[in-house]
Amino acid sequence: MTIDRRETQEVSRLIASLLRELTEGPVERIIISTSLEERMRSIGFSPLVAYEISEEHTPKVIEKLEHALQDWDFEKVPRPVTSSGNGRVVFGLRSTKYDGGLPCNxxxxxxxxxxxxxxxxxxxxxxxxxxxxxxxxxxxxxxxxxxxxxxxxxxxxxxxxxxxxxxxxxxxxxxxxxxxxxxxxxxxxxxxxxxxxxxxxxxxxxxxxxxxxxxxxxxxxxxxxxxxxxxxxxxxxxxxxxxxxxxxxxxxxxxxxxxxxxxxxxxxxxxxxxxxxxxxxxxxxxxxxxxxxxxxxxxxxxxxxxx
Missing domain, CATH: 3.40.1350.10 (Trna Endonuclease; Chain: A, domain 1)
Structure with missing residues (x-):
């Protein structure tokens, strides 16, 4: 599947927005691929196209997220999200499954x-x-x-x-x-x-x-x-x-x-x-x-x- 330049820019903005939510604000629980898919649907992508783009870009999101969290590691501040183990699901610090060490406030x-x-x-x-x-x-x-x-x-x-x-x-x-x-x-x-x-x-x-x-x-x-x-x-x-x-x-x-x-x-x-x-x-x-x-x-x- 190919997408045009405008759509590529939209996807880039959505990924950047998602990463900000994962590292700059409290989240309850995020399933990265589903979250990205829902965002694309909200701006007019069809369900099928949103799903396919989400599947294609999820590995990039995970890679960018890991890179962003390395700044937290460098500062010796516990990560604000922790992985569930499958790479596609992370838990925010207000989730009962979060075990990263940050206080909820x-x-x-x-x-x-x-x-x-x-x-x-x-x-x-x-x-x-x-x-x-x-x-x-x-x-x-x-x-x-x-x-x-x-x-x-x-x-x-x-x-x-x-x-x-x-x-x-x-x-x-x-x-x-x-x-x-x-x-x-x-x-x-x-x-x-x-x-x-x-x-x-x-x-x-x-x-x-x-x-x-x-x-x-x-x-x-x-x-x-x-x-x-x-x-x-x-x-x-x-x-x-x-x-x-x-x-x-x-x-x-x-x-x-x-x-x-x-x-x-x-x-x-x-x-x-x-x-x-x-x-x-x-x-x-x-x-x-x-x-x-x-x-x-x-x-x-x-x-x-x-x-």
Whole structure:
């Protein structure tokens, strides 16, 4: 059977749409060939032609799906669909037969991350820092006076090691960050390091409770729609830490419902507030176990060793 150019384009669009559903949104259960067949019928293909095209293109769909899911594997995020074993049937994470490991609210959180405005993304970044164990988390500013940092956090280390300062710049953009945008964020942060008076205020805030931070700092970018391939390469070359929207969603969704995340975001100040420790505002069930706090003498010895 042959189909004309227009029909070929229609089939390509249908395959792309199906793949987006399988990898970008929750699905109950998908039988790939049947789903493709039904789609073709819906745009005017006869039942026989729809069936024949579906049979011809199903192997291509399965191949493209496997390729798309390799991105999830690379990010160490469980796949959103699992195979039934025959290659033509996959189960979505809300199916009772799904065994891939994602929580059922994963895509709800992912959609919130991807559509977050600047203020909501501050809350998401703060929660991400709290999730990895930070005990002091602050909004430094939003705008020109932030020294290139939007969220500042202290990550305690085991006794004998200095705590670590995490500095995050948030980007609520509709598209993945380009190489130029990553490079610009990095240079803004570096220029900000020269603002000694401002950084002293930051350090005073995170060093409270007798637990100073080490001279070393980790700079990260949290972009609501991630980094482009070239942006990721640039970040790696510059030593900039970053997490994809899927990785952030995987970090948050097992322990918090979407409404909890939204509620937390309402508590986040819209400008600099070095008095409000956001780690104290997170739901108790969400907070990571705290490490033993060492004395100032122990901490000074550790800083001398590593500083």
């Amino acid at each position: 994963f895509f709800d959180v992912l959609e919130f991350v991807r559509t977050a405005d600047e203020h909501e993304l501050l809350g998401i970044a703060a929660l991400a820092n709290i999730a990895v164990g930070c005990d002091r988390v602050f909004v430094t500013d939003k705008g020109g006076g932030d020294a290139g940092v939007d969220i500042l956090a202290r990550l305690p280390m085991p006794i004998g090691y200095p705590s670590v300062l995490l500095a995050t710049q948030c980007k609520a953009y509709a598209n993945p960050l380009s190489q130029l945008e990553v490079d610009s964020a990095w240079h803004r942060y570096n220029r900000g390091l020269g603002e000694s008076a401002k950084w002293q205020q930051f350090l005073n805030a995170v060093s409270a409770n007798g637990l100073p931070v080490s001279p070393g700092r980790v700079f990260s970018i949290l972009a609501s729609n991630g980094l482009s391939p070239q942006g990721r390469k640039t970040a790696v070359s510059l030593g900039v830490s970053f997490s994809s929207p899927r990785q952030i969603s995987l970090l948050l969704s097992p322990r918090l419902e979407l409404e909890d995340i939204k509620m937390f975001c309402t508590k986040v100040p819209r400008s600099r507030n070095l008095n409000l420790n956001l780690a104290q505002e997170a739901p108790l069930s969400f907070k990571a176990p705290q490490l033993p706090v060492q004395s100032r003498g122990e901490q000074s010895a550790a800083e001398s060793k590593f500083g």
